[in-house]
Amino acid sequence: MPEKxxxxxxxxxxxxxxxxxxxxxxxxxxxxxxxxxxxxHLFDGTVNETLLYEVNKMYEANRHRGxxxxxxxxxxxxxxxxxxxQKGTGRARVGSSRNPLWRHGGVIxxxxxxxxxxxxxxxxxxxxxxSSLNARLLEDxxxxxVPIELEEVKTRAFKSILDNLKIEGKTLVVIDKVNRxxxxxxxxxxxxxxxxxxxxxxRDVLLNExxxxxxxxxxxxxxxxx
Numbered sequence: 001m002p003e004k005x006x007x008x009x010x011x012x013x014x015x016x017x018x019x020x021x022x023x024x025x026x027x028x029x030x031x032x033x034x035x036x037x038x039x040x041h042l043f044d045g046t047v048n049e050t051l052l053y054e055v056n057k058m059y060e061a062n063r064h065r066g067x068x069x070x071x072x073x074x075x076x077x078x079x080x081x082x083x084x085x086q087k088g089t090g091r092a093r094v095g096s097s098r099n100p101l102w103r104h105g106g107v108i109x110x111x112x113x114x115x116x117x118x119x120x121x122x123x124x125x126x127x128x129x130x131s132s133l134n135a136r137l138l139e140d141x142x143x144x145x146v147p148i149e150l151e152e153v154k155t156r157a158f159k160s161i162l163d164n165l166k167i168e169g170k171t172l173v174v175i176d177k178v179n180r181x182x183x184x185x186x187x188x189x190x191x192x193x194x195x196x197x198x199x200x201x202x203r204d205v206l207l208n209e210x211x212x213x214x215x216x217x218x219x220x221x222x223x224x225x226x
Contacts, residue, residue: 019138025145033146045137055203072110076098142211143210145165148175148214153185167210172200173194174200198224
């Protein structure tokens with residue numbers, strides 16, 4: 001019998017959400033004043049969830065103080081004398097009253113101070129930061145702004161900027177350089193995290209729903225991620 005020709009099945013490619021890589025730059029009054037073009041090679045919508053999990057786990061481990069400590073039987077005072085003789089009493093043999101099985105005795109396999117911190121390759125950290133930024137871009141949660149400047153230290157003035165931008169919820173505000181007025185004005189806002197662009201990482205972006213970033217800081221961040 002003639003062999004049947006194998007036909008290749010056509011697979012339908014799913015269309016992903018088209019990314020808007022040309023973002024509006026807002027003024028402190030909430031009005032659009034400029035545009036900024038994101039690097040399409042960096043901001044392509046790729047989100048590596050496994051890598052984000054691993055990097056977040058590393059940051060959590062590095063925050064672990066590791067100061068928990070317990071005493072073993074050799075570290076507890078007392079218990080030097082044998083409670084009773086080895087044989088003839090009818091009771092179980094025992095060598096020390098600081099036996100872990102006794103009250104006030106030592107702890108078996110208890111925690112000791114240790115260092116939980118570890119590091120991951122720089123390339124993995126860079127890719128994780130890029131994945132977190134792409135995740136926020138897919139959610140339309142990135143708002144570039146002009147340089148944030150305040151004349152005096154005033155929480156109300158900083159809050160009014162966020163109100164003009166219609167920002168609600170936990171927000172990461174990234175600026176090029178932190179100055180005294182902006183730094184102190186943001187301290188009393190519980191849902192606001194203020195950081196310089198050179199210091200942000202994937203965990204900072206993931207812990208906040210919104211990302212407000214100065215245009216200059218965004219340009220430098222793209223250069224850092226190349």
